[in-house]
Amino acid sequence: MKSIAYIFLICATSSSCMAEKAEHRGFSKSKMENEVARSFHDGDKDKDNFIEFDEFVTMSLPKNITSEQYTVLRAAAEKEFRELDHNADGRLSIAEYSLDKEKTFLCLDENHDGVVTQDEIQRRLRFCG
Ligand SMILES: [Ca+2]
Numbered sequence: 001m002k003s004i005a006y007i008f009l010i011c012a013t014s015s016s017c018m019a020e021k022a023e024h025r026g027f028s029k030s031k032m033e034n035e036v037a038r039s040f041h042d043g044d045k046d047k048d049n050f051i052e053f054d055e056f057v058t059m060s061l062p063k064n065i066t067s068e069q070y071t072v073l074r075a076a077a078e079k080e081f082r083e084l085d086h087n088a089d090g091r092l093s094i095a096e097y098s099l100d101k102e103k104t105f106l107c108l109d110e111n112h113d114g115v116v117t118q119d120e121i122q123r124r125l126r127f128c129g
């Protein structure tokens with residue numbers, strides 16, 4: 001599951017973000033950062049300020065999936081977790097968790113106005129995913 005999918009996933013669970021999407025204004029960078037921080041703290045179930053792999057799986061995988069889907073998605077989550085875990089200590093700091101999403105955001109923001117619109121996402125997702 002790639003970064004932008006997370007942004008949408010995050011957005012799907014946040015009423016303020018849904019409202020913003022409905023206005024077609026896209027995501028501002030500060031909105032994206034707020035949502036990333038919120039999802040990090042929600043995902044950090046034991047509140048140790050790190051996302052461990054089991055927490056990452058819980059927050060990444062959809063509910064109500066078959067065991068085949070679980071196996072595939074868990075393997076994808078494991079790969080993604082390793083990519084995000086830059087210092088390879090087996091847990092994600094907020095900096096590690098944010099970095100990838102920030103890079104994707106900057107890549108999607110084609111006209112560099114600090115807002116990613118639906119159009120930009122559609123045009124650029126295959127380059128930035
Ligand atoms: Ca934790």
Ligand SMILES: [Ca+2]
Pocket residue numbers: 085086087088089090091092093096
């Ligand atoms: Ca780490």
